[in-house]
Amino acid sequence: MKSKNSYYVVWAGYNPGIYGSWEECQQQIKGFPNAKYKGFPTKAGAEKAFSISYEKYMAMNPAQEAVFQIDENVPSPVYPSLAVDAAWNTATLEMEYRGVDAKTGKEIFHQGPFPDGTNNVGEFLAIVHALALLNQKGSTIPIYTDSMNAIAWVRAKTARTKLEKTPRNQILFDLIQRAEKWLRTNQWSNPLLKWETHVWGEIPADFGRK
Secondary structure: OOOOOOEEEEEEOOOOEEEOOHHHHHHHHOOOOOOEEEEEOOHHHHHHHHOOOHHHHHOOOHHHHHHHHOOOOOOOOOOOOEEEEEEEOOOOOEEEEEEEEOOOOOEEEEEEEEEOOOHHHHHHHHHHHHHHHHHHHOOOOOEEEOOHHHHHHHHHOOOOOOOOOOOOOHHHHHHHHHHHHHHHHOOOOOOEEEOOHHHHOOOOOOOOOO
8 A cells, every 4th residue: 555655754764854765764763773753644744843852742632743744635524515514412312413514614504412322323424414305405515424334335326324223212223224225215416525624624514512
């Protein structure tokens, strides 16, 4: 598999600097005691990382580090489009989902909260809800989600959930059944697209509870 990295920062090596291939990077670190290095997809990210110490870079949290890993070849989001997301409350075990205008963030629909749900089920239902709504309007705009699982479930027309049925979540299983039936009996041409969180930030439909 081809590496996604095109540039390599060597903080501690024979000749610290930025190198344009893994082979060049290896020449600087092979046999060097406690070599410090890391790969980046873009030159801009590598330059930014090299401008700070290795220790400071390694102390960053995932959100801070993601800024250095942005792939500049990823295109911007397509507009107009609809973005969907789900949220699961760890305290109440409730799930809810919604869809928003991807450009403006205006809420288009919001369902829940539902007891004893899961994020995956919410993401799946959100996509189908968006497809049905856009189908009614005769719209073929794209739908963005940050869940590849949900996209796979929609394409398979089956929610492959392991969620256990409880007296509290019967409504969710009813909604899943309705969603699967809709997928089997309707056609749509809306592209289902992955929201590139590491490049664009949180999906506009995010509930902001992380």
